[in-house]
Amino acid sequence: MFNPALHNPIRTNIVSFLSKCDEASFKELKTQLDLTDGNLNSHLKALSKEEYIDTKKFFDKNRPKTVYSLNKKGSEEFLKYLDQLQLFLESNASS
Secondary structure (H helix, E strand, C coil): CCCCCCCCHHHHHHHHHCCCCCEEEEHHHHHCCCCCHHHHHHHHHHHCCCCEEEEEEEEEEEEEEEEECCHHHHHHHHHHHHHHHHHHHHHCCCC
């Protein structure tokens, strides 16, 4: 019924956060979502595998930096997921 790649609280939070900004660094996501490096990394890999997020790696002041952004496919799938969730909640509220 629900998109398994998004129907996970951590991945839902990641995608929700990315939907509100152009891009976010690994450090920013880790801090804002209160996740460990390993936990965040595994969920970012899952979202990347589904091609929902784009990854950009570069050097900033001679330090490696990775930023993530929600792409068009990810945004569309997230909106579908939210619609499915809303329908589910509405159908159960009237029961």
